[in-house]
Amino acid sequence: MTIITKEGKFKEFIKRREPIIEDWKHSLYLWKSTKLAMIGSVIIGILLFVVIFAPLIAPYDPFLNNMAERLQAPNWSHFFGTDQFGRDIFSRVIYGSRIEIWIIFLVSLISGGAGTLLGVISGYFGGIVDEIIMRTTDMFLAFPSLVLAMAFAAALGPSLTNTIIAISIVGWTVFARLARAEAMKVKKQPYIEAIRSVGAGNIRIMFFHVLPMCLSPILVQLTLRMGTIILTAAGLGFLGLGVRPPLPEWGSMVSDGRSYLVGQWWISTFPGIAIALVVLGFNFLGDGIRDIMDPRLRR
């Protein structure tokens, strides 16, 4: 090979990545044949669309009080009706999706990241390190997660940031346990021994070789947990320990409509439906991803 044309280089590039492409094709095939995953991804797809284009979809300013139009039932100008301050509930639900996604994103990042890291360390080193980390998770798991999240949220004071912190603190243990179990399994594999015999140190083995093998169950669990994250955030919001009004967080919106539930059902119902739908979407997607990642289904 003396002269390498641009085209030749590209072809070479594609050829080298054939196995990766093949792998993706296989995943796509499995995804298509899993109905739940399809439904889940459609719901989450719509959610993401709404998040990105919220200002274009929402007909009104979600924070705009309009006492003249307060407590209107759903009609053609207000699809989901208005609340006690005359704010358009449809617009608030639309904008609320941004808050939910933000919470999900940060909580997943913090609890997933910290949990995975601690879990891998715990599983890889074992011994006293493992004891300390695992006994800590035991302490966290001794309380019902919502109660614990409430305690943290109450201690930190209600705000968006503190909601995220509270949910993350409660959530990391799941990932730590999962990552630990995987790391313990992977570290016994002959290929890890082979890498050690080549002269790799613990840090290198842990991050470059063990960690990547732990990621797929973590990913599945993260997706499955996203529904729970929303529920917890909504729960905190509903109890007044979460995101503060006037931010249109769905849980606190449900809470806002509580006292009007008999006469003006729509204030609580529409954000409630949104929560239910999104939770369902994430659960379906998580189940689907788990099926796709299942090594028994893969060749």
Added chain:
Amino acid sequence: MRGNLLDVKNLKVVFYTYRGVIKALNGVELWMNHGERLGVIGETGCGKSVTSLSIMGLIEQPGEIVEGNVYFEGKSMQKMNSSVLYDMRGKEISMIFQEPVSALNPVMKVGFQIAESIARTKKISIKSAYPDVFKMLELVGLDAGRVINLYPHELSGGMAQRAMIAMALSSHPKLLIADEPTSALDVTIQAQIMKLLDDLVSEMGNAVILITHDMGVAAEFCDKIAVMYAGNVVEYASTTDIFDEPLHPYTKGLLKAVPRVGQSKELVGIPGTVPDLVNPPSGCRFHPRCSHAMKICAEELPPLFEVKQGHYVACHLYTREGEHDGNRSKI
């Protein structure tokens, strides 16, 4: 009928997977008489285990027998209904496996499991089967009084295989299929198990199909040997014929590759790898690895035919005598 116990004719089995259709058996021909010991040897993916499952009538989804027939004592097994087959398994044909510990139910005592299988084949109550269990366990050289109350994980590999043999032979089956019975065991234990099997079978007169990848085990135990490669029986003859004058290039290659104690010969492997059975080579499936391959080998699957008395081979080298050393064009 070529064999009065078993006759497998042109058996083709496929498995449906995401990657495509695995053509596992490509027209297997195999037959044996009552009381014979047939060794089926071959390497990974040659179809020896699928063949034994077909004989047991245990090919299930996603697998399917697409062509051919298995005749047991002259009756076609494809035409039997499932309850007849169910009765036959364990009674007329029984099987022992490579991993004896995992072939037993881990949560039931060994004695109970053997009693249950005896009760099923003899149609008696489990309780009244226990005297037979004792007799069988003693027969395979186990301390029956102790072993009867143990769980499978409390047995060593060798003991578990003895227990499996006791269970398999309890019904005096006409045919015993032993699927790599000693591959998971140490050589000294393997020698003990093979000797036990030899003694018991000589006494009871069962026919045995011994599936193995170990040429030595087959040579010591079997009367006849069928060599399989990629879903075909490529050579079938008496054990002495196979080892003294192998005809098929694959059999020859296999024998040259086996290391032997006290024979400091240079080992010769067979180049290439076992073909992917989703896209098997055309014609003779061995031709891409064969040093004698001719043009016709890629085009036509050679039939298994009798070259001389009792020695069958599926190879184009022997199909046309006139061309034997003539204008053989290499691919």
Added chain:
Amino acid sequence: MEIEVKSEMLMKVENLKKYFPISKSYFSHSVHVKAVDDVTFMIPTKSIFAVVGESGSGKTTLARTVLRLIEPTSGKIFYEDEDLTKFNSKQLRSFRKKMQIISQDPYNSLHPRKLVKDIVGEGLKIHFHMSSNAILDKVKETLERVGLREEHMFRYPHEFSGGQRQRIATARALVLKPEFLVLDEPTSALDVSVQAIILKMLKELKKSLELTYLFITHDLAVVDYMADYVAVMYLGQIMEMGTKEDIFNKTAHPYTLLLMNSIPDPDPHVRRGKMIPQGEIPSSVNPPSGCRFHTRCPYAKEICKREEPKLVKISGTHFVKCHFPNPT
């Protein structure tokens, strides 16, 4: 104890022990599996030293302990003049360039999510500051040495057959230009037709790269084909040791003899019914008193139950651990 051969010794292992605790109870005395129990041997430079044994003989533990992939309980491991047991972890890591292992299971010994070039090139990344192109060149050169091609670099392990995977594992070991290779049953998971090719390749590599092998196996026929020196292990101890000729032609230990008898011979004319060891292999948690083989030995006498024989020299290179060597 000295093996009187003219060549130099690359490795000297002295009184090596490895006990694994199995009872984790804080109150009772802990129970140990005596996987390797007081083993001493030397490996001459540029030779193939085979260790043969059944399951529970401790051969695999020995292979790993010699490389300090498992920490020894006690004993010394000299590589040339350096005692590996005295190395700290940093010294050990950089010393690993010189000694590599190829393990049994070709299906799990390669990282399933990494490309072949990364699997083979890992060692270079760890030990040398090389550009990624230089690494690729080196990987390519090494792959060609073990009979693979450049295009194989960008594939995943699952696309290869068992034999090819074992070639990749060999390339990974060779890329650092080691002097000493531990081969832990490198072909026991392969078909015989492939085994022959891999064994031949390993033999040729040994010659052309002037390597020293510690070859672990359960198969005496493979030992006969490969080895210069042989140690026969049983329940954590060396029962007999010597040159290949000593072991195969002047067999002195009953266990070695019966082990050889147990191998099925691929020749239908060889008569059946040779003497084989009785009973099961005892557990290495509570090995039998005296000679560890006495429970299965047809020649055992009273003294065998009481007194443990020593590994004694019976000729220049031949050692045996038996009260009554040379059974007839």
